[in-house]
Amino acid sequence: MKTKLTPKQSQRLIKLGVDPSKASATIVTDEYNEATDNFQHPIFSFFDILSLLPKEIEIGGIMILRIKWDYSAWFASYIDEDESTTNGFYGTELIDALCELLVWCITNK
Secondary structure, three states, X not given: OOOEOOHHHHHHHHHOOXXXXXXXXXXXXXXXXXXXXXXXXXXXXHHHHHHHOOOEEEOOOEEEXXXXXXXXXXXXXXXXXXXXXXXXXXXXXXXXXXXXXXXHHHHHO
C-alpha cells in the first residue's frame, strides 16, 4: 500500500496553494526545488491528505466524505443522504484517489 505521494504529486498540490509545511515528510533528490531553495522536496503522506480534505462540503445540502473499495480500485467522493455523489475519483492506491479529490476541492473551492 502506497502511503506517500510522489514528489511530482506533492509539487502539484503545492502549486495549487497547499502549504508545504503541511507535508510530514521530505526527500532529497538530484532535482533542485525552487520552493525550498535546495534539493529537499516536501512529501505529503496519506494522513496529511486526509487531514487536508474537508470532512463535509455543502453543495445544495451537506455532503460527507466517502471512501470505498470498488472491487479493483479505491473510490473517493462526497455523498449526500440520497447517495448522490459529486465528482468522484478512482485510484489503484487510496492515496491517489484522495489526492485527486483534494485537487478537485481546491480547484472548485
